[in-house]
Amino acid sequence: xxxxxxxxxxxxxxxxxxxxxxxxxxxxxxxxxxxxxxxxxxxxxxxxxxxxxxxxxxxxxxxxxxxxxxxxxxxxxxxxxxxxxxxxxxxxxxxxxxxxxxxxxxxxxxxxxxxxxxxxxxxxxxxxxxxxxxxxxxxxxxxxxxxxxxxxxxxxxxxxxxxxxxxxxxxxxxxxxxxxxxxxxxxxxxxxxxxxxxxxxxxxxxxxxxxxxxxxxxxxxxxxxxxxxxxxxxxxxxxxxxxxxxxxxxxxxxxxxxxxxxxxxxxxxxxxxxxxxxxxxxxxxxxxxxxxxxxxxxxxxxxxxxxxxxx
Amino acid sequence: xxxxxxxxxxxxxxxxxxxxxxxxxxxxxxxxxxxxxxxxxxxxxxxxxxxxxxxxxxxxxxxxxxxxxxxxxxxxxxxxxxxxxxxxxxxxxxxxxxxxxxxxxxxxxxxxxxxxxxxxxxxxxxxxxxxxxxxxxxxxxxxxxxxxxxxxxxxxxxxxxxxxxxxxxxxxxxxxxxxxxxxxxxxxxxxxxxxxxxxxxxxxxxxxxxxxxxxxxxxxxxxxxxxxxxxxxxxxxxxxxxxxxxxxxxxxxxxxxxxxxxxxxxxxxxxxxxxxxxxxxxxxxxxxxxxxxxxxxxxxxxxxxxxxxxxxxxxxxxxxxxxxxxxxxxxxxxxxxxxxxxxxxxxxxxxxxxxxxxxxxxxxxxxxxxxxxxxxxxxxxxxxxxxxxxxxxxxxxxxxxxxxxxxxxxxxxxxxxxxxxxxxxxxxxxxxxxxxxxxxxxxxxxxxxxxxxxxxxxxxxxxxxxxxxxxxxxxxxxxxxxxxxxxxxxxxxxxxxxxxxxxxxxxxxxxxxxxxxxxxxxxxxxxxxxxxxxxxxxxxxxx
Numbered sequence: 003x004x005x006x007x008x009x010x011x012x013x014x015x016x017x018x019x020x021x022x023x024x025x026x027x028x029x030x031x032x033x034x035x036x037x038x039x040x041x042x043x044x045x046x047x048x049x050x051x052x053x054x055x056x057x058x059x060x061x062x063x064x065x066x067x068x069x070x071x072x073x074x075x076x077x078x079x080x081x082x083x084x085x086x087x088x089x090x091x092x093x094x095x096x097x098x099x100x101x102x103x104x105x106x107x108x109x110x111x112x113x114x115x116x117x118x119x120x121x122x123x124x125x126x127x128x129x130x131x132x133x134x135x136x137x138x139x140x141x142x143x144x145x146x147x148x149x150x151x152x153x154x155x156x157x158x159x160x161x162x163x164x165x166x167x168x169x170x171x172x173x174x175x176x177x178x179x180x181x182x183x184x185x186x187x188x189x190x191x192x193x194x195x196x197x198x199x200x201x202x203x204x205x206x207x208x209x210x211x212x213x214x215x216x217x218x219x220x221x222x223x224x225x226x227x228x229x230x231x232x233x234x235x236x237x238x239x240x241x242x243x244x245x246x247x248x249x250x251x252x253x254x255x256x257x258x259x260x261x262x263x264x265x266x267x268x269x270x271x272x273x274x275x276x277x278x279x280x281x282x283x284x285x286x287x288x289x290x291x292x293x294x295x296x297x298x299x300x301x302x303x304x305x306x307x308x309x310x311x312x313x
Numbered sequence: 314x315x316x317x318x319x320x321x322x323x324x325x326x327x328x329x330x331x332x333x334x335x336x337x338x339x340x341x342x343x344x345x346x347x348x349x350x351x352x353x354x355x356x357x358x359x360x361x362x363x364x365x366x367x368x369x370x371x372x373x374x375x376x377x378x379x380x381x382x383x384x385x386x387x388x389x390x391x392x393x394x395x396x397x398x399x400x401x402x403x404x405x406x407x408x409x410x411x412x413x414x415x416x417x418x419x420x421x422x423x424x425x426x427x428x429x430x431x432x433x434x435x436x437x438x439x440x441x442x443x444x445x446x447x448x449x450x451x452x453x454x455x456x457x458x459x460x461x462x463x464x465x466x467x468x469x470x471x472x473x474x475x476x477x478x479x480x481x482x483x484x485x486x487x488x489x490x491x492x493x494x495x496x497x498x499x500x501x502x503x504x505x506x507x508x509x510x511x512x513x514x515x516x517x518x519x520x521x522x523x524x525x526x527x528x529x530x531x532x533x534x535x536x537x538x539x540x541x542x543x544x545x546x547x548x549x550x551x552x553x554x555x556x557x558x559x560x561x562x563x564x565x566x567x568x569x570x571x572x573x574x575x576x577x578x579x580x581x582x583x584x585x586x587x588x589x590x591x592x593x594x595x596x597x598x599x600x601x602x603x604x605x606x607x608x609x610x611x612x613x614x615x616x617x618x619x620x621x622x623x624x625x626x627x628x629x630x631x632x633x634x635x636x637x638x639x640x641x642x643x644x645x646x647x648x649x650x651x652x653x654x655x656x657x658x659x660x661x662x663x664x665x666x667x668x669x670x671x672x673x674x675x676x677x678x679x680x681x682x683x684x685x686x687x688x689x690x691x692x693x694x695x696x697x698x699x700x701x702x703x704x705x706x707x708x709x710x711x712x713x714x715x716x717x718x719x720x721x722x723x724x725x726x727x728x729x730x731x732x733x734x735x736x737x738x739x740x741x742x743x744x745x746x747x748x749x750x751x752x753x754x755x756x757x758x759x760x761x762x763x764x765x766x767x768x769x770x771x772x773x774x775x776x777x778x779x780x781x782x783x784x785x786x787x788x789x790x791x792x793x794x795x796x797x798x799x800x801x802x803x804x805x806x807x808x809x810x811x812x813x814x815x816x817x818x819x820x821x822x823x824x825x826x827x828x829x830x831x832x833x834x835x836x837x838x839x840x841x842x843x844x845x846x847x848x849x850x851x852x853x854x855x856x
Contacts, residue, residue: 033736033738033742034736034738034739034741034743035738038739038741038745039738040369040453041377041453042377042378042454043741043744044377044453044454044457044759044776045377045453045454045457045745046457048470049453049469050453052451056451085369086367086370086541087370087371087375087521087523087540088521094540153571160579161575161578164579167579167581168575168576169567169569169572169575169581170565170581255568256569257572258565258566258567258568258569258572260539260541260542265541268367268541268568271736271737271738
């Protein structure tokens with residue numbers, strides 16, 4: 003297992019270099035520079051030139067990239083924010099990433115607690131009214147984007163009923179709406195996937211054998227079907243978590259959640275190159291690590307994968 | 314392994330629950346404490362004032378947006394300030410004299426202390442201005458507002474460090490020499506770049522103002538700052554003007570306009586400045602009393618600019634006049650601005666000190682517009698180039714205005730217009746480089762003087778945004794900028810304003826107010842044409 007992990011980590015390095023290079027080049031190609039935004043519409047050309055020099059933006063782009071990579075490799079320095087009083091990017095990541103991680107974890111948990119039981123029940127009551135109703139809701143939730151669902155939930159639970167706060171990230175009660183908004187689609191996907199997987203498992207010969215041998219249906223489902231049906235769901239869970247971690251841009255912006263999604267959008271509109279680059283690298287690392295974790299976990303859970311790796 | 318597999322399969326949700334709850338609890342614990350009101354979670358005498366943009370820093374020398382300036386005005390002060398009646402009044406200086414030639418000011422400082430307890434001295438004022446101008450501070454605006462002081466430009470250019478035009482006569486007296494007579498110099502000093510900061514504090518933070526060195530003399534002092542999230546200020550009990558009536562001022566950063574609004578109507582925040590016009594109109598039309606709206610006159614106007622340097626056709630006076638007359642400004646103000654704004658007959662809001670008389674109203678006249686365009690050689694718009702009208706994206710007022718202008722110019726003059734929505738950074742960059750052919754935007758003055766409208770925006774020596782280049786207009790502005798008598802200044806600015814309108818140098822659309830929403834329990838807050846003032850007199854009733 004260890005050589006496998008090391009190999010995957012080694013393979014991640016060229017990916018990260020490519021990501022950093024692409025993001026660096028694309029960000030610098032966007033119209034208007036950070037100086038235009040920092041300086042506003044009233045600064046003189048001389049002031050802008052002075053600022054550009056101060057931030058090293060007067061250098062050729064490849065020289066700037068070289069300095070950026072040098073800073074990371076030699077000093078672990080991801081640069082400083084142009085638009086936020088020279089705050090180090092590493093400090094911003096350290097403050098923002100735990101927020102995003104918590105939101106993603108909450109959303110995943112919500113998705114599992116809602117999606118898995120509904121999916122399993124729908125499979126066990128295949129073609130019943132419950133199955134049809136659940137799948138209708140699932141299709142609706144998969145189709146409604148968070149940018150629509152979020153404001154609807156705010157309107158109902160925060161503005162009309164006054165049960166929950168509109169925005170912010172201060173105590174558990176503040177987390178409810180962002181969590182539900184972010185997790186709703188995942189819950190629906192998990193429900194659909196769990197249903198399909200369990201339906202498939204329920205048709206397997208070993209289950210029929212267990213029932214023929216006199217095992218009760220409940221026991222057979224609990225002991226054999228659910229466990230096996232959960233295996234493919236685990237893969238979906240992993241990739242889902244990755245998507246939740248890196249896909250909360252809209253939800254964080256909508257609910258003013260101070261995580262990496264909110265920060266990324268903010269930095270893009272301000273052309274804050276060091277922050278854009280830092281956040282993009284972070285997202286890439288998270289994706290690589292989550293995929294690696296899923297592969298490793300799959301090996302732990304499924305003996306067949308382990309034996310293939312050993313071979 | 315089988316057991317491990319079972320455990321992993323069913324323990325995952327439980328594990329995640331424990332993790333999430335644990336993290337949530339940690340978060341809750343961080344929030345707790347501080348003697349909160351159980352119902353609202355906020356201390357009783359706390360005012361929650363929404364920041365609609367993220368302050369780029371806590372440094373007054375770098376503040377260039379209204380929101381950040383208004384927050385910083387609670388912590389810092391300059392020598393003078395603008396009162397609710399839009400007049401300059403003493404702040405840290407309790408009196409001053411001006412020489413007959415208008416070039417030398419002698420300020421006498423009042424007995425005031427910094428937040429750390431040290432008495433303010435004249436040397437602090439000089440050091441603060443030198444720091445603001447120093448290239449290392451990287452202020453984009455210091456040279457604009459302090460540049461009049463002798464030696465300021467040389468500091469900004471990195472040629473010297475001593476502000477020679479500021480001489481410390483004694484601990485309480487500062488003499489300031491400026492380049493030439495500028496009757497609006499005191500107004501310029503009211504901008505945050507002129508605020509006084511604590512020398513020894515910023516020396517410890519390498520000349521930068523950070524949370525650690527944010528020590529001013531204002532009615533509130535910084536308690537905590539989470540960049541991009543919230544600034545929390547607490548009342549300064551030793552403030553020379555008396556302790557503020559509230560204890561704390563919490564300023565959460567909320568960027569989404571709908572979220573800002575919802576926070577106020579649900580009671581999570583108390584004040585929101587710059588409510589979008591569409592939202593205000595919706596509440597007004599529905600008769601909803603979600604709080605107290607104030608439609609505050611503002612030192613701002615919205616206009617349609619024709620850039621002479623990008624489109625040679627605009628250089629013809631008849632063309633500009635034709636366009637002016639063909640645009641139905643009444644309709645724009647009624648439809649795009651929901652009747653919230655006032656028609657602008659010039660570019661100087663009537664409440665602005667020294668604004669002079671408003672120019673005569675120029676009415677919508679499509680027939681005459683058509684005639685003028687024909688005289689200019691473009692009958693029915695034949696041969697007239699297709700125009701590109703640029704606006705800031707996602708601003709519904711501008712978007713609706715642009716649509717009406719396009720329809721007006723097409724229907725009345727036969728001129729085709731393409732509308733291009735641009736992101737803020739791109740728009741301002743292109744605007745300042747004179748690369749926009751024509752555009753709709755707003756101008757918000759930085760200090761309350763007609764000079765910051767007419768001379769700064771349209772004169773050849775200013776930002777020269779539309780390349781108007783009219784020698785008579787430039788001469789009028791220069792004469793007004795330097796005249797010592799305020800009545801004479803007002804008359805001259807009035808003439809310049811009138812000339813700009815007759816020449817159709819720009820098409821003013823409206824005087825755009827600020828829409829301020831405050832919870833009904835919030836009373837006593839003050840504002841002037843430029844700003845919502847420091848919250849010294851604000852009270853929260855029922856608390």
